[in-house]
Amino acid sequence: MSWQWASVWPIWLIALIGAVVVGIAQPADGIVWLPIVLGVCTLTAFAVQLGGPTEPGLVDRLAAAVLGSVVVLALATAILVPLTHL
Numbered sequence: 001m002s003w004q005w006a007s008v009w010p011i012w013l014i015a016l017i018g019a020v021v022v023g024i025a026q027p028a029d030g031i032v033w034l035p036i037v038l039g040v041c042t043l044t045a046f047a048v049q050l051g052g053p054t055e056p057g058l059v060d061r062l063a064a065a066v067l068g069s070v071v072v073l074a075l076a077t078a079i080l081v082p083l084t085h086l
Helices: 009-025 030-051 058-084
Strands: none
Touching: 009 030, 009 058, 030 058
């Protein structure tokens, strides 16, 4: 795996860690905080991808990082929403 694509999965990891922190710290307000985590992931993805040399495939890597974050946070939402209504 090249360093370009290796820069995608840390963004997913940030989304996962953010979802776990929100789930533990604010389980009742998770719906409010998860979009903030997505914003942090998006800004971090831009910083990581634009921080290095602009190699071909920049848009693909950025889209993969953000889309992966959306999927991780959608799964977290699917888990947290039923827990808030218990």
